[in-house]
Amino acid sequence: QVQLQESGPGLVKPSETLSLTCTVSGGSVSSGYYFWSWIRQPPGKALEWVGFVSFSGVPTYTPSLKSRLTISLDTSKNQFSLKLASVTAADTALYYCAREGYDDDSFFDYWGQGILVTVSS
Amino acid sequence: FVLTQSPGTLSLSPGQRATLSCRASQSVNKRKIAWYQLKPGQAPRLLIYGASSRATGIPDRFSGRGSGTDFTLTISTLETEDFGVYYCQQYANSLRTFGQGTKVEI
Numbered sequence: 001q002v003q004l005q006e007s008g009p010g011l012v013k014p015s016e017t018l019s020l021t022c023t024v025s026g027g028s029v030s031s032g033y034y035f036w037s038w039i040r041q042p043p044g045k046a047l048e049w050v051g052f053v054s055f056s057g058v059p060t061y062t063p064s065l066k067s068r069l070t071i072s073l074d075t076s077k078n079q080f081s082l083k084l085a086s087v088t089a090a091d092t093a094l095y096y097c098a099r100e101g102y103d104d105d106s107f108f109d110y111w112g113q114g115i116l117v118t119v120s121s
Numbered sequence: 122f123v124l125t126q127s128p129g130t131l132s133l134s135p136g137q138r139a140t141l142s143c144r145a146s147q148s149v150n151k152r153k154i155a156w157y158q159l160k161p162g163q164a165p166r167l168l169i170y171g172a173s174s175r176a177t178g179i180p181d182r183f184s185g186r187g188s189g190t191d192f193t194l195t196i197s198t199l200e201t202e203d204f205g206v207y208y209c210q211q212y213a214n215s216l217r218t219f220g221q222g223t224k225v226e227i
Contacts, residue, residue, distance in 0.1 A: 049217040
């Protein structure tokens, strides 16, 4: 059974960098044919796909965040991470990590419980 | 690729049938629509993928159908644990998008 768990600070100051880590158990982040994704949900709003990193370490980002976003893989720790620079209050959200399949199976089959990140001074 | 879900909220009683709609702004290739259930404090749960395939462990009271731009999630006989918010998602496009959700109140 694959499990994902988000970790990181729950409070970030405006203009600083938001850093989150997702630890994966029950499976390897470097095994083929999976993408490792971040999805967020601002308070009272819908889910928003943020981006993913492939099993080979290649990232893809949603266009609206691309200039501020880095998603990377750490195979030695079986983790992947998100860094979002120059945050504002609009980046306050519940952040989820999830596993996405490949090609025709590119839906999110395993998710973490989510971590609430508030951007405030 | 915009997904529009309706209704925004469904208020139903246990034993009733729930029908949730998801309409896409363009045709969804290969019926690449998934449905998820979200509850506070829990990891989101994949219910349906490929528009109509139930994910592992999902009860058969959950069913999905549709093609082109119109998709439906049906819960045939609601149980109290089915409350939550349901989202559809398309994965036909490289930029994944979600609908705005339907809240099911029991």
